[in-house]
Amino acid sequence: MYMQRVLITGAASWTGGNLARHLETRPDLEVFAVDDQKPRVEFTSEFQRLSLDRLTLARYVLDVRPDVVFHLQSIHPKSEHGRNTEAEERIVGSLALFGAIERLDTIRRVIVKSDTAFYGASPRNPSVLKESTRPQGTPSRFQRDLTEMERFIADAAVRQPDTAFTVLRFAPIFGPRVGNPISRYLTLPSVPTLLGFDPRLQFIHESDAIAALEHAGDHPVSGTFNIAGHGQLYLSRILRLGRRIPQPLPGRLFDGALNGLQRLNISVPDHLRGLLKHGRIVDTTEMTRTLGFEPTYTCRQTVLSAYGRQPEGER
Amino acid sequence: MTRDQLASMTKRQLLGIARDRNLRGRSTMSKADLVDALSDHKEPADTETPDVHGLGGITIPGIAPEDRAEARARRDALNERLSEFVDLDTHCDWQSAEGHPCGLPVLTNSHRCGLHGDGSIADRAIPLTGKLGFSAWPPLWRHLSLATYDIDAFGLDPVVAEMAWHLLNMLYYDYFRVEVEGIENVPMDGGAVLVANHGGAALPYDGAMLSLAVLNEAAVPRRVRVIGTEIFNMLPGVSHLYRKVGAAYATRDDARELLRRGHILGVFPEGERGFMKPVWEAYRVGRLGRGGFAELAEEASAPIVPVAIIGSEEVHPAVMVSKRLAKLVRLFFPEQRVEEIAIALNPVPLPIRWHIRFLPPVMPSKPDHHLDSLDQLERAEDVRRTIQSALDDILSRRRTAF
Structure with missing residues (x-):
């Protein structure tokens, strides 16, 4: 039986590690994982620690000759935090990777993890963002990087009509185990919020995020898709559901409080500050209709599960 | 006050009484007219039910009592009409994650209340307890503070809206x-x-x-x-x-x-x-x-x-x-x-x-x-x-x- 070869970049991240762990249980797949850091989640597949911003990655890809590429760490995590030299290099790494993909004729699917931060968080954005919506307002650094990366993919997809390029724009991933900036922020015992603003937020449950990536690997559909759970919640409601105490602070103090959190190793990157002011809701019609993916958790259930309450108890 | 008592007062005093009783058109009346109007005037009966849903006893300058009475009638008519959309005898079977019941009456021809039903609440605004009024606020506060319901994509919160x-x-x-x-x-x-x-x-x-x-x-x-x-x-x-x-x-x-x-x-x-x-x-x-x-x-x-x-x-x-x-x-x-x-x-x-x-x-x-x-x-x-x-x-x- 032919084993499909799967390459996962950014396997050190929570999502990457769990995807590798999930895919290696399947008998029809052979998993190869790369990252430049030590994995946060343990898995047994071959892991190669190499710099993602050099040509080494491209050479490795040419060696492995994968069938499916999951490009998860397309953006350097530090890019989320506004420091940008590494981010710049990582973009170059993505460029090299897409070059390698173009040279190999074995690759049939490329799945890229993007973020709904692509749309930014502007008061001028429409209430419901579709995949085709052009974002408004001044873009953050992270947003610019995402835009640039998605442009590479669009270019590559034009040149390689036989390969399915799937871009998944994930809503913030939330759940009981994932440790990303937004989940650390929301699970603080007392959460600083911006006085006078109550953003509408949307999440994807951590297990649904892995399932969405796997689904995209199994069902090749070219295109860009928003990935989020059904429904949406106001930040104040989320904190009520989690029994957390909101601390409404006026603008300057709010910024100060978030900077203070950075000392406690809970960083709130710039693009999340915009999100905590204006919120963001994406349209998921394309996700269910064209991609055919149906998340098991609604946003509400995601929040309940992340705070350790029983979402299935709610009927 | 008898007619004779009124007639013995000065016009200024009569105008004062007329103002207290909110007599319309008093500024253009002569003294004789004022005496006539005030002796005909009947004190409002105390038996009338207080307007619990409206502004109660607060008087607003420039708004006549007839208007207040009409407002009350319109409000009551509205509550009566709205109550038909809700079946007060049956309660919603929704339960929170910890098993707390919803407790609201269900919509007519449905087995769920407005908050936990199939989402028609985004278009049809049916009061959750079938009426508008401060008496409906305690259950609203409860659902608001427990965050038991979902909002629509544009951010409509049915409880706040109500x-x-x-x-x-x-x-x-x-x-x-x-x-x-x-x-x-x-x-x-x-x-x-x-x-x-x-x-x-x-x-x-x-x-x-x-x-x-x-x-x-x-x-x-x-x-x-x-x-x-x-x-x-x-x-x-x-x-x-x-x-x-x-x-x-x-x-x-x-x-x-x-x-x-x-x-x-x-x-x-x-x-x-x-x-x-x-x-x-x-x-x-x-x-x-x-x-x-x-x-x-x-x-x-x-x-x-x-x-x-x-x-x-x-x-x-x-x-x-x-x-x-x-x-x-x-x-x-x-x-x-x-x-x-x-x-x-x-x-x-x-x-x-x-x-x-x-x-x-x-x-x-x-x-x-x-x-x-x-x-x-x-x-x-x-x-x-x-x-x-x-x-x-x-x-x-x-x-x-x-």
Whole structure:
């Protein structure tokens, strides 16, 4: 039986590690994982620690000759935090990777993890963002990087009509185990919020995020898709559901409080500050209709599960 | 007081008594007339039930007791009509994650209450306990603080919207005493675009009153999703409240999406220019934007319902229009397109008697017909003329503004 070869970049991240762990249980797949850091989640597949911003990655890809590429760490995590030299290099790494993909004729699917931060968080954005919506307002650094990366993919997809390029724009991933900036922020015992603003937020449950990536690997559909759970919640409601105490602070103090959190190793990157002011809701019609993916958790259930309450108890 | 006692008083004393009893027309009466009127006057009976849902015993200057009585009657009629949408004998079977029951009565012909049903609450505003009033607030607070329900994609929070509906009804019935005509022109299902003249100078009361008119008078209380400028999205405190009561942001995407979902859209295409009208231009409808509403309605094949609103342009009569103040505002909101700011002298809105007339709908043309930009502008101009002539008609019949 032919084993499909799967390459996962950014396997050190929570999502990457769990995807590798999930895919290696399947008998029809052979998993190869790369990252430049030590994995946060343990898995047994071959892991190669190499710099993602050099040509080494491209050479490795040419060696492995994968069938499916999951490009998860397309953006350097530090890019989320506004420091940008590494981010710049990582973009170059993505460029090299897409070059390698173009040279190999074995690759049939490329799945890229993007973020709904692509749309930014502007008061001028429409209430419901579709995949085709052009974002408004001044873009953050992270947003610019995402835009640039998605442009590479669009270019590559034009040149390689036989390969399915799937871009998944994930809503913030939330759940009981994932440790990303937004989940650390929301699970603080007392959460600083911006006085006078109550953003509408949307999440994807951590297990649904892995399932969405796997689904995209199994069902090749070219295109860009928003990935989020059904429904949406106001930040104040989320904190009520989690029994957390909101601390409404006026603008300057709010910024100060978030900077203070950075000392406690809970960083709130710039693009999340915009999100905590204006919120963001994406349209998921394309996700269910064209991609055919149906998340098991609604946003509400995601929040309940992340705070350790029983979402299935709610009927 | 007997007639003889009254006759022995001075005219000044009689006027004082007349003022206490709120006798109408007292200022033009002679002393003999005052004695007649005061001796006929009967003290109001104490047995009348207090108005628990309204302003209670608070008196508002300029509002006659007849108006208060009428407001109470209208409010009771509304509550009676709304109670038919809810089945008080059966309770919703929803349970929270810890097994706490919902406790609200179910909608008629359903097994769930408005909050936990199939989502029709985004379009139909049915009070959760079947009536509006402070007595309905404790269960509302409970659901609000436990966050037991979901919001819609535009941020409508049915509980906050219901509380706002109840509070604004005091303005609607008791203060502005809104009269509504032609409510049958608003369709009871599917999308529709309500196009109205804009005014207010200080606060957009007309948006609120337009939604309340449909909620209070139509056979089925449907929500009007009013769309406003982006300044509502930026202001602290306002940015989320206006979404929670069901409004949205005036962008083509939002309007299109609302119509696609079959909601009633409330638009004020005159925009900020209409809002900032000085009092001497009141009720002169300006150009209705670029006629974008005509295109939207055509795309969604939804009818356009022109609405003439009398009242909004007088509650805060703007005595002057300042360009300098606009410059100052632009310093704080550099992206805001503010050309001028209207200045009204009264901090409290005047108790104007409002009149809202819904006019016969303009139906969308045939499906294969394409509306070009000239058609759009023509249609917008037709709608503008319809609203203008309706405004002129109401104004010519009106005896007093108060």
